[in-house]
Amino acid sequence: MRGLAWCCAAFTGGVLLHVDRVPLWASAAALALVAWRLLTGRSSGRGAPLAARAALALLLVAAVLTRFHTLNGLAAGTALLVPMAALKLLETRTPRDQLVMVGAGLFLLVAACLDRQGLVRAPLYLLQAWLCCAALAVITARGLAARTALTLAGRALVLAAPLALILFVFFPRLAGAFWAIPHGEEALTGLSDSMSPGGITHLTSSYDTAFRARFALVPPPPEERYWRGPVLHDFDGYTWRRGGGFAQWRQPLEAAGKTYRYSIALEPSRHRWWFALDTPTQSPDAKVQLTYDYELLAAEPVNQPVNYEALSNTHMRAAWPLSAAERREDMQLHPGRNPRTLELAQSLRQQAGSEAALVRAALEFLRTGGFVYSLDPQPTGSDSVDDLLFSTRAGFCGHYASAFVTLMRGAGLPARVVTGYLGGEWNPIGGYFIVRQSDAHAWAEVWLEGRGWTRVDPTAVVAPERLRRGILDLFPGAMSSPQRLLHGSAWLTRLLQSWDATNNWWNGHVVKFTLDSQLDLLSRLGVRSPDVRYLGWAFAAGVLGWLALIAWHSGRDLKAPRRDPLAGAYMRLCRKLARIAPARASHQGPMSFANTVSERRPDLKERVDAIFARYTQLRFGPPAPATRTRDIQEFRRAVARLSVRSP
């Protein structure tokens, strides 16, 4: 019965690790079966009839197939394993069956490790491993007390830890191995390839990390921290989209500002953009393309955290005129939409003498027009820009970027919307910027002859504060109450930053520990031209070393079960006397050993008898707690003084 309880606990632990990933019915069924088995206890040893069990199993397979359309893959496999293993409880009678249940718990643990590797889950995984090991101990050795089993399992895990470390560091991490299971396609929050009025607003309430950026030298000033993402060209009067996506020739640019080198740790977004400081000058990876509008576009969606080094320059100058195709793309306006805006654009155009003056005039219009920066403006109609500029006069960065680009296009200037992030929170503990979804931003770029694409941020005119402070600073109301609490307290913020720094370290050094990192480590250890074979050697050497450690540990266990000064001194005495007599056998008592020694060396008899008498008195005689420590000291000294050299 105790074995049953323990194997149920181990299995339940495994189920709980997946409870937020598998369908609700699967974990509910598993937990219900566990509860039922525990309640019926020993009496249900016979279990349900075979036909019922088989029918239930088929039903579960069908349910999983309906939900996932496959039995393959991590998500479907886990969803199948959870209730199927619980079904095994119906026929769990012998200790062997219970071991199978613990095995299922361990298998679920492995699946959880493949699924998520966050630092916050590491203690949970460790706990589950501990629970499973203790369950194994209880089932194997009947009648083991819970505390003893847990101690035993804990010790086993501690002894196994070096092996785990060796496996982690040296086991060759070949790409495309079986553990590289593709992940599910559930949606995450983040920027997308289209923007409607208010489209970015929903991101501002998200505290999730978009990416972390660490600068090699000095970071750029706050007003330069624009992180470039999707560039939007097509506008139907309401929604901005990326556009045709046809391959275009990328303009070579001349650096006009400062160049920054930095590394980015990008969180999974399920999109193909890699973010970089505006404007990236080269692609950080062979699989990532630097497009004609200076997006970093990867071949695959970002489903795993990814780290990369990037190079950007905050001010660039175009050396060549704008191509006709690009000009056409960034001048198009949906006919018939936003007529009042186009009218305004025309009048601004007539007043302004130059392109630069036109831009200034448009910004001046936004500055003086009584516009308000707001997170929840009134909804706009299909003429969204007209509504913003002439009726609601309240909007978010997306609204203003959209309005400004429409004005520019209306006035005959090529312009486009750039989305991305602005700013980021400095983490002094980790020494990096953390950019959250709430830092999402949209701005405009206009083509000025002689300068090329120039960044203009209309939000900076409406709400200049936004450049220096995050959204959450500007709009405390946008935060949920726990976020506000975290944000308000300095030490909580600091705690959060430390946690984030640790997490970042974990993701960078543990989760993303790849074959390259392994080879890098080998070369730092002094291997000239490291390759996989060296890893194999290092791995084998590590495992042998570990085995030697275990052998030494268990050998020491056998020899000296107690660390006792008296025992130590007695062992020293025996070693000393072994030089002149046969060594003491482990079953030989002190008196008989003394006799053996005296037979060999009658000259020592008196001294040997005296010293053994002292020992037997201390070890087997009635206790004398008051003088015990001193007596043991004296015995040790007597042992040290005893000379066994021939007279």
Place this chain on the structure above:
Amino acid sequence: MPNPAVTALAGTDTAAGDSAAIACVLTGLETIILGKPDQIRLCLACLLARGHLLIEDVPGVGKTTLAHALAHVLGLAWQRVQFTSDLLPADIVGVSIFDRASQQFHFRRGPIFTQLLLADEVNRASPRTQSALLEAMEERQVSADGTTYPLPEPFFVAATQNPHEQLGTFALPESQLDRFLMRVTLGYPDAVHERELLRGGERRELLPGMTPALDATAVLRMQRAVRGVYVADALLDYCQALIARTRERADLKLGLSPRAGQGLIRAAQAWAYLAGRSAVLPEDVQAVLPAVVTHRLERRDAAAGDGAGVATEIIRAVPVPV
């Protein structure tokens, strides 16, 4: 054997007279039973540990003489019962007889009401009679007609049996064997002592000429002193390890019982007392272990021999505490 020079644990509460008396007892017994000092010492230890003794051997090696000599030298009252297949429980325990004069039943005590009972060839009696004896041995009292009669103090049973005589015998079952603290085997004497035996004639005839070295009070006092011999925790660990070892072994039918464990420690205490020590050493346990455990251990495979070799194997397998 014990090293007299290791005197650290020399008994303080063993009166000097008692240790002299013990030496006297041992010398006396050794003049009767020649060349068996270890067995004699074991028998005495068994008595002092308040246990009962089973002497097992072929006929004619001095089983009865040993028991007889023990009674005489210790100065105890003794009775001898020759067990036969028609012996009844009442023949040992006693019987109630109607007394015409007083018009009452009177309990007439059987031979068991003595200080040392020599139960000769105990395996020839019927199981019913055996069990009556063994019950009295364990409880140290006899119940008849609803009245309980305590047996005298000290009370010691020395039973003999001949293992090779099969016809018409009832071998003692394990549960009954467990009630004997020790089983001692005498074996044939060596050449020198056998020559002396052949020349000297009947050893029992020497007995009347010897004066008892002890009496019942002294024996009781010694039995109390044995209980006071100190047993250290380290030694209890050692005994537990020895017992655990017998339970781990796959070739034994049964391991040692807790009663056997208690007996082992009592016997070791008595052995230490005989050596004049006030605390038990591992050597004392090792000395009594074969006599205490071999009759309680049975191999699964009878062809591999009885428990005799097992005791040595167990001693060798378990390290003494350091």
